[in-house]
Each structure stands twice: as C-alpha cells, then as structure tokens.
Amino acid sequence: MRTNLCGELTQADIGRTVTVAGWVNRRREHGEHLAFVDLRDHSGIVQCVVDNTVDVRSEYVITVTGTVSQRPEGTVNENLATGQIEITEAEVTVLSTAEPPPFPLDERADDVDEMVRLRHRYLDLRRPRMQRNLRIRSQVNAAIRAAMVDQGFVEVETPMLMPTTPEGAREFIVPSRQRPGTFFALPQSPQLYKQLLMVGGLDRYFQIARCLRDEDLRADRQYEFMQLDLEMSFVEVDDVLSAVEVSVLDAAEAVTGVRPDPIPRMSWLEAMNRFGTDKPDLRFDMELVELTDVFAATEFKAFASAGSIKGINAIAAAADWGRNKLDGLTDTAKSFGAKGMVWLKVADDGSFESPVAKFLSETEQQELGKRLEANPGDLLLLIADEWHTTCEVLGELRNRMGRPPVSEGPFRYVWIVDFPLFVGVDAATGRPKAGHHAFCHPRPEDIDKLESDPMSVRAWAYDLVLNGWELGSGSIRIHDPELQQRVFTLLGIGPEEAESRFGFFLNPFKYGAPPHGGFAYGLERLAAILAGEENIREVIAFPKPQSGLDPMTGAPTEVEQSQLHELGLRVLPPPVD
RNA sequence: GGUCCCGUAGUGCAGUCUGGAGUGCACGCCGCCCUGUCAAGGCGGAGGUCGCGAGUUCAAAUCUCGUCGGGACCGCCA
Numbered sequence: 003m004r005t006n007l008c009g010e011l012t013q014a015d016i017g018r019t020v021t022v023a024g025w026v027n028r029r030r031e032h033g034e035h036l037a038f039v040d041l042r043d044h045s046g047i048v049q050c051v052v053d054n055t056v057d058v059r060s061e062y063v064i065t066v067t068g069t070v071s072q073r074p075e076g077t078v079n080e081n082l083a084t085g086q087i088e089i090t091e092a093e094v095t096v097l098s099t100a101e102p103p104p105f106p107l108d109e110r111a112d113d114v115d116e117m118v119r120l121r122h123r124y125l126d127l128r129r130p131r132m133q134r135n136l137r138i139r140s141q142v143n144a145a146i147r148a149a150m151v152d153q154g155f156v157e158v159e160t161p162m163l164m165p166t167t168p169e170g171a172r173e174f175i176v177p178s179r180q181r182p183g184t185f186f187a188l189p190q191s192p193q194l195y196k197q198l199l200m201v202g203g204l205d206r207y208f209q210i211a212r213c214l215r216d217e218d219l220r221a222d223r224q225y226e227f228m229q230l231d232l233e234m235s236f237v238e239v240d241d242v243l244s245a246v247e248v249s250v251l252d253a254a255e256a257v258t259g260v261r262p263d264p265i266p267r268m269s270w271l272e273a274m275n276r277f278g279t280d281k282p283d284l285r286f287d288m289e290l291v292e293l294t295d296v297f298a299a300t301e302f303k304a305f306a307s308a309g310s311i312k313g314i315n316a317i318a319a320a321a322d323w324g325r326n327k328l329d330g331l332t333d334t335a336k337s338f339g340a341k342g343m344v345w346l347k348v349a350d351d352g353s354f355e356s357p358v359a360k361f362l363s364e365t366e367q368q369e370l371g372k373r374l375e376a377n378p379g380d381l382l383l384l385i386a387d388e389w390h391t392t393c394e395v396l397g398e399l400r401n402r403m404g405r406p407p408v409s410e411g412p413f414r415y416v417w418i419v420d421f422p423l424f425v426g427v428d429a430a431t432g433r434p435k436a437g438h439h440a441f442c443h444p445r446p447e448d449i450d451k452l453e454s455d456p457m458s459v460r461a462w463a464y465d466l467v468l469n470g471w472e473l474g475s476g477s478i479r480i481h482d483p484e485l486q487q488r489v490f491t492l493l494g495i496g497p498e499e500a501e502s503r504f505g506f507f508l509n510p511f512k513y514g515a516p517p518h519g520g521f522a523y524g525l526e527r528l529a530a531i532l533a534g535e536e537n538i539r540e541v542i543a544f545p546k547p548q549s550g551l552d553p554m555t556g557a558p559t560e561v562e563q564s565q566l567h568e569l570g571l572r573v574l575p576p577p578v579d
Numbered sequence: 580g581g582u583c584c585c586g587u588a589g590u591g592c593a594g595u596c597u598g599g600a601g602u603g604c605a606c607g608c609c610g611c612c613c614u615g616u617c618a619a620g621g622c623g624g625a626g627g628u629c630g631c632g633a634g635u636u637c638a639a640a641u642c643u644c645g646u647c648g649g650g651a652c653c654g655c656c657a
Contacts, residue, residue: 032616032620033614034614035614036614036615077617105589106591167657215656337653549648
C-alpha cells in the first residue's frame with residue numbers, strides 16, 4: 003500500500019516515485035490548482051503538492067503517490083526533517099474521511115483538559131508526544147527483556163486468577179462461576195508464585211508482569227501497572243542488585259543513548275538523616291543538618307524536650323517567603339506530623355529575623371548559622387521532634403523548597419539498602435509492623451536482636467530510587483521455616499494462623515527451598531522519568547483518571563441480572579444517609 | 580474518609596475580587612477568494628444550559644450553600 007514512511011524521505015530519494023500513507027496534518031490552499039498537504043504518519047511529516055480540486059481535510063486518511071522532488075529555492079523548511087524535499091505531481095486517494103478532531107492534534111493539546119484527551123485517547127495517541135512515549139515504553143520493555151534473557155533469566159507467566167491474600171494492598175476480586183460465593187483475586191504482584199518458582203528450581207525467573215491494586219490513584223499510581231518482576235536462587239544482595247542494575251541501565255541507555263553511571267548505594271539510615279526520606283531526590287542538595295547537640299542546653303522550650311532537632315537552608319529563599327506563605331508552610335509541616343516549624347531569615351547583617359530568635363542564646367544562634375552555612379538572604383527551617391518525625395517533615399519541606407520538576411536535571415539513581423525489618427508499631431496490638439513484608443530476611447548479624455531489640459534489626463531489603471521516585475523494591479527472602487516462624491511470632495502470628503493464612507505458600511518450603519531473593523520495579527515510573535513526564539498517565543496508552551473510571555469506555559458498568567444470578571451475586575441498594 | 584485548586588463556544592482563555600443585556604478574544608470549523616505556502620494569507624459566516632441545582636437580589640457567569648466532574652496531595656499503596 004505504501005513504499006515509504008513520511009518522515010524517512012530525504013534528498014537521496016529525489017527523482018523516485020513513492021507512495022506514502024497517513025493522516026492529513028494540515029492543508030494550505032493557494033488557488034484553484036495548487037494546495038499543500040502535510041501528510042503525517044508515526045515517522046513524521048512530508049509536504050505534498052496537490053491539485054486544489056482534491057477534497058481532503060484535517061485527519062482524512064489518504065495515500066499519496068508522486069515524485070520526490072527538491073523544493074524550489076527559497077521554499078525549504080528548516081523546521082521540518084523532510085523540509086528539503088516535497089512530493090510533487092501528487093495523486094491522492096482518500097481511504098477515510100474524518101470529522102474535525104475535538105482538540106488540536108499537535109503540541110497545543112498539551113494544554114487541553116486531560117479528560118478531553120482521555121475521552122478521545124485514540125486521537126491523542128496520534129500526537130508526536132504520545133507516539134514518542136509509547137515507543138519509549140516499547141524500548142524499555144525490549145531492553146529489559148534482552149538484559150534478563152542475557153543474564154540467564156527464564157521468562158515465566160504466572161496466573162492472573164489467584165487466591166486472596168490478607169496482607170498488602172486492597173485487591174480486585176473476581177467471582178467464580180463454577181463455585182458461586184467464592185472469589186479469585188487479581189495479583190497485586192506475582193510475589194507468591196515467583197518464590198514458588200525458586201522452590202521449583204527455575205533458578206532465575208523474570209516476568210514483565212501486570213499488577214493490580216485497588217487503591218486510590220495518583221500521579222505515579224494506576225489501578226493496573228507493569229513491573230519487571232524477578233527472583234533469583236542461591237544469591238546474596240549484591241547479586242540481585244547487580245542483575246536489576248543491568249536491566250535498568252540497559253533500558254535507560256536504550257531510551258536516552260547515554261549509559262548512566264553505576265548506581266551508588268546509601269543505607270536507609272543515611273537517607274533518612276541526610277534527606278529525610280527513603281526515596282531521596284539527589285538532584286539537589288539542601289541536606290538536613292543535625293542540630294540536636296547545638297540546643298542541648300537550650301532555654302527554648304520547644305527545643306528543650308525534643309529528641310532530635312534538624313534544619314535545612316533554603317538558600318536565598320528569604321525574600322520569596324512572606325509571613326503568610328511561611329504560615330502555610332508551617333501548616334504543611336504540621337500536616338505531616340510536626341508539632342511546629344521554626345523559620346529564621348538571615349538579615350543583611352547576618353542576624354536572624356524570626357519570631358523565636360529572642361529565645362535562642364547568642365551561642366546557639368552563632369552555631370546554628372555556622373552549621374547551616376547561613377548567609378544573608380537565606381531562609382532556615384528547623385524541626386524539633388522525635389527523630390523519625392523530624393526527618394520526615396524536613397524531608398518533605400526540602401522537597402517543597404528545592405525539588406525540580408521530574409523532567410528537569412540529570413537522572414540520579416540510588417540504591418537504598420539496609421531497611422529496618424520493622425517499621426512502627428501496630429496501634430491495636432502494640433506489635434512491630436513488617437517494613438517490607440513478613441518474608442523478608444533479617445541481616446544475619448542482627449538476628450540475635452530479633453526478640454530483644456526488634457526495632458534495631460536491619461533487613462536484607464532494598465529500594466531503587468530515581469529522582470525522588472521509588473522505582474521498586476526487593477529483598478532476600480526467608481527460606482528457613484524456623485526463622486520465618488520467629489518473625490511471624492514477633493508480628494503476632496502464631497503457627498496455626500501462619501498455617502491458615504500462608505500455608506499454601508510456606509509448606510512448599512519444607513521440601514527444600516533454595517536461598518533466594520528478588521526485586522520488582524515499575525515500568526511506567528521508569529519510562530515516565532526517562533520521557534521527562536510528570537505523570538505516568540502520559541506513558542500509558544489508556545490510563546484512568548483519579549476517579550478510576552474509564553472516560554472512554556465508561557467502565558466499570560453494571561451487568562445483566564442473569565450474569566449476577568449465574569455468579570450467585572446480588573447487588574445491595576446504595577446506602578441511604 | 581480528608582485538604583487545596585480548577586470548571587465560560589469544538590479547543591485555549593478574558594470577564595468573577597467590585598452583580599447591570601454573553602455584539603467577548605484567539606485557534607479550530609463552514610463558505611468564497613488566492614499558484615510557493617508550511618501554525619499560509621484575505622473576506623464573510625455559524626457556533627454558548629457561563630458544569631448542574633437551590634438561595635440572596637429589581638437583576639447572578641460574578642455573591643452564598645449544595646452537588647457533579649477534573650487535578651495535586653494526605654490517609655491508603657506489605
């Protein structure tokens with residue numbers, strides 16, 4: 003039907019008779035017998051010189067047969083890849099007519115209400131931006147698959163219909179027709195199956211896996227998303243990180259053409275202390291500065307009782323932050339759990355302008371300025387609280403004060419390692435809560451402390467972070483049933499409950515489970531950052547808005563009574579308030 | 580479940596604070612003109628439930644309340 007793509011024609015093709023096919027991007031009429039038609043396909047645009055009696059309009063689907071010709075002098079378009087040439091003596095065949103599109107199919111659609119784009123996604127996809135983003139996704143997939151196969155991994159598909167599991171994210175459930183009243187769950191991840199593949203001797207498994215979680219949607223979260231999921235036998239942390247790193251760097255290089263540097267590692271403790279988060283954005287500094295000892299003997303009541311005091315220096319930001327904005331920032335800090343926030347502006351003479359300056363001694367002020375390297379015009383933000391809250395709140399403030407858009411700046415990957423095995427305490431039971439999941443292996447040198455000091459036990463768990471986004475996480479798993487039960491006991495899960503909740507998963511481990519560990523990372527998140535997009539919807543062909551309702555198909559919809567009957571289901575009337 | 584922001588021709592906006600007739604602006608669309616344009620140009624035209632519903636008022640796009648839709652975030656996401 004066609005001999006060439008629109009965007010690939012060059013001066014080397016001059017003189018050739020070609021047929022191209024695509025959509026009419028624009029038509030410019032110049033009288034009875036001359037018009038220019040810009041023909042667009044996924045590869046680009048080429049100008050066709052046609053007789054103006056031909057009736058073609060925007061988005062008509064046509065083929066054009068004609069001669070590739072050098073454009074006359076003075077009519078070359080330097081802004082177009084094919085701007086040196088045009089197709090002359092063009093003969094047009096209309097394959098499909100088209101109504102005018104509801105929004106412009108060029109970069110101007112970047113400003114169009116996203117719902118309009120999503121409602122007509124098939125038109126949005128014609129735009130270069132979306133073509134590029136989906137092709138980036140494809141490049142990422144191809145590079146990852148090649149990297150995994152090359153490293154000896156076996157691609158295995160795991161079931162989409164699986165039992166519900168009590169832990170983790172809310173699941174989508176699917177009613178069973180053959181056993182009315184029972185349900186499958188769609189996988190939050192292939193976690194259970196991939197560990198059983200290790201018991202099954204697959205040695206190295208990977209899957210470009212679809213995961214489904216019935217949680218609220220965000221810029222970086224959809225109901226359904228794709229992960230590179232992998233699991234490896236007879237490995238230690240370094241082996242897993244190395245295998246993942248190869249795939250990520252290969253994918254990044256495939257998209258950007260630049261091989262990123264090897265990914266540095268940072269302990270969870272260091273990340274929290276320096277950046278106030280387990281997903282630090284290393285593209286900018288403004289690190290958290292330790293101040294607890296500075297105020298060890300302070301008279302300032304808000305600081306005197308605090309376990310941890312830290313601060314950040316928003317360099318030269320003082321002028322931008324008036325009283326109202328600072329009050330708003332204080333409210334933000336409080337919404338993240340802080341009891342308050344102290345701000346100090348550095349005046350021209352180096353003194354502090356702050357409601358609390360009068361409560362701080364001369365020595366304290368001097369040391370504070372020194373530690374934060376304060377200069378006139380800087381804005382200092384201080385939080386005093388228990389250590390975890392101090393870090394997290396300042397980490398949030400740091401992001402608000404200095405974080406560039408995702409699309410800017412270099413790609414800064416970092417491994418966060420040595421996560422604590424337990425994070426926080428369950429308010430209801432008083433027991434520690436699993437940080438990653440209940441099957442995560444403690445660091446061997448910390449196992450002695452499991453019962454005596456559980457909160458200090460570090461795990462063989464690790465996250466991969468890129469520009470402040472968590473790409474994924476993984477761990478070395480517990481393969482020893484005795485150690486597993488020790489961890490369960492700490493979590494308040496007795497042997498009987500473990501058997502009833504996780505039996506189908508743990509019993510196989512009695513038959514000879516190899517030491518193993520794995521990882522999974524989100525492909526949309528990686529692709530979005532590589533594409534310079536702030537929102538994963540931009541790298542998904544048919545995403546859902548925050549409501550989770552599909553604006554194009556109308557899903558979810560009601561079903562026929564007969565379908566419900568067959569499934570043994572009845573829909574309750576909506577609750578009346 | 581919560582906080583904040585947004586909603587005016589097909590699309591992007593001005594108007595809203597400070598109530599006074601939708602001749603509103605640009606792009607797009609339709610018709611005519613136009614032989615070297617490329618976001619072509621010129622002339623003319625069509626196109627509106629100011630998201631929806633109440634309330635206040637002589638009068639509401641504008642003020643108030645509610646509601647629907649969208650976005651960012653908190654909770655949630657082992």
